[in-house]
Amino acid sequence: MKYGVAIMAVMVACFAATTLDTATRLQRYVISELASSAGWQAGTNKYVATTIAVGIGMAIAVFAGDSPGKGGLMLWPLFGATNQLLAGLALMVAVFYLARRSRPVAVLAIPMGMMLLLPAWAMVFDLVNNWWPQRDYVLIGFGTLVLILQAWMVGEAVSLWRRLPEVMKEAKANGEPASTDPLATP
Structure with missing residues (x-):
């Protein structure tokens, strides 16, 4: 034992x-x-x-908190939403990976949309209904920062998605292979 x-x-x-x-x-x-x-x-x-x-x-x-060492416990309510938002961002990277290789993206794009939308909605709900009425400024600050960073990442993704056909056309014109995947068959 x-x-x-x-x-x-x-x-x-x-x-x-x-x-x-x-x-x-x-x-x-x-x-x-x-x-x-x-x-x-x-x-x-x-x-x-x-x-x-x-x-x-x-x-x-x-x-943070009423005594040293309590800061992590104060931020615990953010963990679930931030964890799921991170999953949504990882799926977004995978969607671009597949799109760049001219592969179907719907199988990842649908879960990506859900993983970006639902946790963000849950965090906004908590901000408005829980943290703001309780004047929990630490959670309000970090929650707002996470939402701003997520919006920035999604904005960058939308901008890149609009340019994706142009980027792929340019790569093809420069003689780059259609797929940079080493496992793709020639």
């Missing part, structure tokens, strides 16, 4: 460490990409972006 408890403790610690590392790394990439899009060169530096990512997490953990 003692060995089992020790092994489980190591597994939980490993899971927590790898999750924290992955989340920080992904947040650093997002900050770098946003900084690049906004034209802020200093934000594209990996050390600056990592400092911002860790600083935001630390500020939430220390300063």
Whole structure:
């Protein structure tokens, strides 16, 4: 029993460490990409972006909530919607991957639309009916920021979708193969 408890403790610690590392790394990439899009060169530096990512997490953990360490619990109501919105954005990337290779996209476009629309609607519902009446400014701020970032990503996707035939025509004119998929048959 003692060995089992020790092994489980190591597994939980490993899971927590790898999750924290992955989340920080992904947040650093997002900050770098946003900084690049906004034209802020200093934000594209990996050390600056990592400092911002860790600083935001630390500020939430220390300063949010009624006592230090309660910040993560305060943000827990955002987890479900943000998790599903992330799935919708991943499906959006997959839709563009298939479209670029002239493959059918409906099988992913329909779930993508649902995964972008329904969690956003749920978050707006929570903003209006729960967080605003309770004056929960941390959730209001983060929820609004997530919705703005989602709208930005969807706007970028709509812009690219409109240009997709032109981009594919240009690639064909430059002699690029119709599919860059290494598994495609010649």
